[in-house]
Amino acid sequence: MIRTKKSNPSNPSTPTLLDYAILGLIQDSGRSGYNIRKVFETTALGTYSSSPGSIYPALTRLQRNGYVVKKTVEKSKKARFHITETGLEILKTWLLKPVEREDIAKHREELLLRFAFMESLLTGEQKITFLKDFQSHLRAYLRELRAYHEAEATSLPLHGKLSFEHGIASCQTTLNWCTKAIRSFESPA
Amino acid sequence: MIRTKKSNPSNPSTPTLLDYAILGLIQDSGRSGYNIRKVFETTALGTYSSSPGSIYPALTRLQRNGYVVKKTVEKSKKARFHITETGLEILKTWLLKPVEREDIAKHREELLLRFAFMESLLTGEQKITFLKDFQSHLRAYLRELRAYHEAEATSLPLHGKLSFEHGIASCQTTLNWCTKAIRSFESPA
DNA sequence: GTCGACATGTAAATTGTTACATGATTTA
DNA sequence: TAAATCATGTAACAATTTACATGTCGAC
Numbered sequence: 001m002i003r004t005k006k007s008n009p010s011n012p013s014t015p016t017l018l019d020y021a022i023l024g025l026i027q028d029s030g031r032s033g034y035n036i037r038k039v040f041e042t043t044a045l046g047t048y049s050s051s052p053g054s055i056y057p058a059l060t061r062l063q064r065n066g067y068v069v070k071k072t073v074e075k076s077k078k079a080r081f082h083i084t085e086t087g088l089e090i091l092k093t094w095l096l097k098p099v100e101r102e103d104i105a106k107h108r109e110e111l112l113l114r115f116a117f118m119e120s121l122l123t124g125e126q127k128i129t130f131l132k133d134f135q136s137h138l139r140a141y142l143r144e145l146r147a148y149h150e151a152e153a154t155s156l157p158l159h160g161k162l163s164f165e166h167g168i169a170s171c172q173t174t175l176n177w178c179t180k181a182i183r184s185f186e187s188p189a
Numbered sequence: 190m191i192r193t194k195k196s197n198p199s200n201p202s203t204p205t206l207l208d209y210a211i212l213g214l215i216q217d218s219g220r221s222g223y224n225i226r227k228v229f230e231t232t233a234l235g236t237y238s239s240s241p242g243s244i245y246p247a248l249t250r251l252q253r254n255g256y257v258v259k260k261t262v263e264k265s266k267k268a269r270f271h272i273t274e275t276g277l278e279i280l281k282t283w284l285l286k287p288v289e290r291e292d293i294a295k296h297r298e299e300l301l302l303r304f305a306f307m308e309s310l311l312t313g314e315q316k317i318t319f320l321k322d323f324q325s326h327l328r329a330y331l332r333e334l335r336a337y338h339e340a341e342a343t344s345l346p347l348h349g350k351l352s353f354e355h356g357i358a359s360c361q362t363t364l365n366w367c368t369k370a371i372r373s374f375e376s377p378a
Numbered sequence: 379g380t381c382g383a384c385a386t387g388t389a390a391a392t393t394g395t396t397a398c399a400t401g402a403t404t405t406a
Numbered sequence: 407t408a409a410a411t412c413a414t415g416t417a418a419c420a421a422t423t424t425a426c427a428t429g430t431c432g433a434c
Contacts, residue, residue, distance in 0.1 A: 013424095016393070018393085032413075033414065037413090044295070046295050047296075050394095050395095051395070051396080052413095053395060053396070053397085053415090054393080054394050054395075056414070056415055057394085061393095078413090079413095105235070106236050107236075112355060115348060115351070115352060116352040119346050158308065160308070162366075162370050163304060165366065166301060166366045167233060169365070169366055170359055170362050173358050173361075174359065176358070177355045177358055180354075181351050202396095202420080207422090221384095221385075222386065223384065224385095226386095238423085239422095240422085240423070240424080241386070241387065241388095242389095242423060243422055246421080247421090247422095250421095268386095379434100380434090381434090382431105382432095382433090383432090384430075384432095385428100385431100386427100387427080388425100388427080388428105389424100389425090390423100390425090390426105391422105391425105392422085392424100393420100393421080393423090394420085395419080395421090396417100396420100397416100397418090397419105399415080399416080400415085400416105401413085402411100402412075402413080404412085405408100405409085405410080405411095406407100406409085
């Protein structure tokens with residue numbers, strides 16, 4: 001009966017992926033709205049699109065929630081958006097969310113995005129915990145996929161089978177990457 | 190000045206990925222709304238979410254546009270959604286869209302979804318064309334990524350570097366899969 | 379005789395898309 | 407000086423999320 005949806009400024013709803021992508025991008029240096037937009041346009045961040053009609057409103061709402069501030073450099077009219085303490089907290093909370101089966105199956109992109117933004121916000125230990133959880137969930141999920149594949153492969157139409165095999169291969173690739181990443185944290189170069 | 194956006198029933202706007210995913214799923218047999226929802230919930234299709242609040246409205250809109258029809262089996266109240274001729278055309282048009290650089294960089298998921306639905310709607314030749322275009326765009330994109338990696342790897346922070354390497358690896362995996370898929374079409378098992 | 383799965387939706391709020399709009403500054 | 411890029415937005419609309427609502431049917 002309690003409508004937690006209602007957006008009241010003192011209790012903002014959880015940020016969207018686009019919000020997190022922006023927060024992550026500006027976490028260590030302020031950027032202009034235009035620059036943010038360009039980065040999204042030219043890099044893989046663009047999957048969390050992209051157009052002025054989404055970026056500017058997102059920046060407005062991040063300001064409204066107190067996650068970023070707009071600072072105008074004296075004289076020049078150039079404005080830059082900087083992350084606030086609250087913004088950093090929100091970002092960190094997201095980065096530390098436990099990895100779940102559901103994330104592996106349907107939101108692997110989000111996990112990778114989280115990893116990309118961990119550099120300076122988490123401790124080495126926290127990063128390794130994240131990667132190991134990621135890794136073990138990937139292993140479990142791969143076992144599921146392989147079991148299904150073994151049982152059903154012959155009954156699947158060709159395209160279904162091939163698509164499924166792509167799913168397995170890309171999961172395996174992420175697992176291999178994960179293992180490599182863990183090594184690079186454990187044995188400091 | 191011409192607002193092509195305006196949604197008038199005789200000129201429906203292009204379907205969303207969720208719409209295509211539904212059309213693809215029911216392309217060869219009718220399904221109930223509930224069943225569709227369940228498939229989305231339990232498989233990778235779930236990325237194009239998912240909840241009753243998106244599936245049912247999507248089905249309504251697909252009906253409104255004449256892409257699906259709801260058929261109620263006599264006596265039992267069970268209703269099933271079937272794809273129409275128009276729906277098949279729309280689906281096929283989407284499947285045949287040329288592969289573009291942008292798709293590789295930001296919408297690889299969509300390309301894989303398209304492949305998964307091609308089985309009975311395209312000719313062998315069309316499928317191979319799709320896969321070869323996919324393949325050559327992947328190769329070109331990989332070259333770009335590798336060039337950037339070689340030039341910038343040392344200047345990237347660790348997480349940036351690793352994330353980038355994941356991007357390369359998963360692109361390479363899709364390329365390998367593509368090559369395998371082409372073989373399976375060219376040398377009939 | 380209750381619990382869980384089947385089955386189908388709706389309403390409010392939010393988010394994102396597409397298209398338009400505007401003006402400054404750089405570069406060829 | 408014209409075009410491209412920098413730079414920042416808004417408005418209309420479409421789509422999705424979250425939460426609620428309702429009822430049936432089979433199993434235990």
